[in-house]
Amino acid sequence: xxxxxxxxxxxxxxxxxxxxxxxxxxxxxxxxxxxxxxxxxxxxxxxxxxxxxxxxxxxxxxxxxxxxxxxxxxxxxxxxxxxxxxxxxxxxxxxxxxxxxxxxxxxxxxxxxxxxxxxxxxxxxxxxxxxxxxxxxxxxxxxxxxxxxxxxxxxxxxxxxxxxxxxxxxxxxxxxxxxxxxxxxxxxxxxxxxxxxxxxxxxxxxxxxxxxxxxxxxxxxxxxxxxxxxxxxxxxxxxxxxxxxxxxxxxxxxxxxxxxxxxxxxxxxxxxxxxxxxxxxxxxxxxxxxxxxxxxxxxxxxxxxxxxxxxxxxxxxxxxxxxxxxxxxxxxxxxxxxxxxxxxxxxxxxxxxxxxxxxxxxxxxxxxxxxxxxxxxxxxxxxxxxxxxxxxxxxxxxxxxxx
Numbered sequence: 530x531x532x533x534x535x536x537x538x539x540x541x542x543x544x545x546x547x548x549x550x551x552x553x554x555x556x557x558x559x560x561x562x563x564x565x566x567x568x569x570x571x572x573x574x575x576x577x578x579x580x581x582x583x584x585x586x587x588x589x590x591x592x593x594x595x596x597x598x599x600x601x602x603x604x605x606x607x608x609x610x611x612x613x614x615x616x617x618x619x620x621x622x623x624x625x626x627x628x629x630x631x632x633x634x635x636x637x638x639x640x641x642x643x644x645x646x647x648x649x650x651x652x653x654x655x656x657x658x659x660x661x662x663x664x665x666x667x668x669x670x671x672x673x674x675x676x677x678x679x680x681x682x683x684x685x686x687x688x689x690x691x692x693x694x695x696x697x698x699x700x701x702x703x704x705x706x707x708x709x710x711x712x713x714x715x716x717x718x719x720x721x722x723x724x725x726x727x728x729x730x731x732x733x734x735x736x737x738x739x740x741x742x743x744x745x746x747x748x749x750x751x752x753x754x755x756x757x758x759x760x761x762x763x764x765x766x767x768x769x770x771x772x773x774x775x776x777x778x779x780x781x782x783x784x785x786x787x788x789x790x791x792x793x794x795x796x797x798x799x800x801x802x803x804x805x806x807x808x809x810x811x812x813x814x815x816x817x818x819x820x821x822x823x824x825x826x827x828x829x830x831x832x833x834x835x836x837x838x839x840x841x842x843x844x845x846x847x848x849x850x851x852x853x854x855x856x857x858x859x860x861x862x863x864x865x866x867x868x869x870x871x872x873x874x875x876x877x878x879x880x881x882x883x884x885x886x887x888x889x890x891x892x893x894x895x896x897x898x899x900x901x902x903x904x905x906x907x908x909x910x911x912x913x914x915x916x917x918x919x920x921x922x923x924x925x926x927x928x929x930x931x932x
Contacts, residue, residue: 531755533717534608540824544572546568546571546572546575549568549571549610549611550564550565550568552566552606552610553568553603553606553607553610556602556606556780557599557602557603557606558599558769558773558776558777558780559598559599559767559769559770559773559776559777560598560599560603560645560766560767562585562591562765562767563603563764563765563766563767564603566762566764567590567603567607567764568760569762570588570590570761571587571588571703573588573929574587574588574703581804584685584686584687584700585683585684585685585686585699586682586683586686586699586700586702586703586704587700587701587703588703588704588761588762589683589704589706589757589759589761590703590704590705590706590760590761590762590763590764590765590822591668591705591706591707591708591748591760591762591763592595592604592705592706592707592708592717592744592764592766593708593710593741593744593748593763593764593765593766594709594740594744594765594766594767594768595709595712595715595716595719595740595766595768595815595816596709596712596814596815596816596818596819597769597815597816598767598768598817598819599766599816599817600707600766600818601664601666601707603703603766604620604662604664604705604707605618605664607662607703607705608661608662608664611660611661611662611703612658612660612661612662612857613853615660616655616658617655617658617660617661617662617689618655618661618662619650619651619652619656619661619662619663619664620664620666621651621663621664621665621666622633622666622667623652623665623666623667623668623669623670623671623675624667624670624671626670626671626672626674626675627671627672628672629672629674631672632672632675632678633691634647634649634650635649635650635651635675635678636649636651636678636688636689636690636691636692636899637649637691637692637693638692639645639691639692643911647692649692650733651688651690651697653690653695653697653698655703655827656697656698656699656701656702657697657698657700657701658701659700659701660701661698661701661703662702662703663702663703663704663705664705664706664707665679665704665705665706665707666707666718667708668706668707668708668709669708669709669710669751669865676752676753676756679756680755680756680759680851682699682704682839683704683731683756683759683760684759684828686698686699686700687699687700706756706760708744708748709746710744710748710751711743711744711746711747711748713903714743714747714895715740715743715744715814717738718739719768719813719814727828738765740765740767740768741763741765744765745763748763749800762798768813768816769813769816769817771807771811774807774810774811774817774820775803775807777817777820778806778807778810778820778824781817781820781821781824782796782798782824784807785824785828785829790871790874790875790878791875791878791879792836792843793843793844793871793872793874793875794832794836794841794843794844794846794847794871795845795846795847795868795871796828796832796847796848796849796851797847797848798828798848799847799848799849799850801850801851802849802850802851804851805851805855805860806820806823806824806827806828807820809823809827810822810823810824827860827861828849828861829865830861831861832847835863841863842864842867843871843872843875844867844868844869844872845866845867845868845871845872846865846866846868846871847863847864847865848863848864848865849861849862849863850862850863850864
């Protein structure tokens, strides 16, 4: 075949995962590179490309980076996009498995052992669903026995439950590990770089590459090479820049307003007050966590006190202003005006929640919110991985007693 018969392949605009990528970017700020890596892995797994081993999970990812930069939030957001009803998301806190005997809680106790009648945490009803996400949070805090157990999951895509002899298939699952390995080295590095509230975005990007290298070197000191080499991809989460933190602040206030609406109250923050909270809540070592704590103390706590004392009635629009006095309890003041329409919105919200609860109890799980194909067969199956073909693991019969 001559070169004249060959055509350059150019990426098209029909990838259904583009919608998931767009929504992830709208929820997770400052981690564009990480999101690109996630979508790239999902694209591969959607077609079943797995370097010749089609028994493995759809994707096995390790989220690496300092605390408070969105690793766990990204896993949760991805799970919500794939299955909005929340029925296919399982989070395992690995700090609970710091000793070898505790690992039995995952797979169940063998015959004649205490706890045999208890249901394993690795629940097949969740894991074997199409597009399920299984999150092992802070994997470095687990015992080596846990890592060896997960080695079997990463390689064979299944695991044996000891309390019933049933095999749980991870064939339809996206397995995600998060880790703070190398956090101390990362903090020391950030202190040397002295990243401040106004550090340019380009410097943060360069720092992110260094963070990856530091984390990967620390990873090699904790985990065996055979464990690391079975990961599909190690995805580095970068420290948050000032611009990113500003977007995170807006998102946090929007989330707060969703809670405030239950009491017919909405809050808006003036630019000066926002600048004050961002400055006080910025710490490059801990990401967005200090900012959330600052909002909790300076806005949530004070607003709750004012509402409890009757100073701010239901149906109020509250404005948070900076006084210029940089002292605790005096830096911010709350002004309000009555907005009767908020009372109507709060009542509508209450009715919607009651309706959702009733629908959830009667109709079962809701379908995915993202339609990835217009074909009837794919739409009927649901999920983003329909191209891969029929790979649904056998479901348990509820009449067998959960075994």
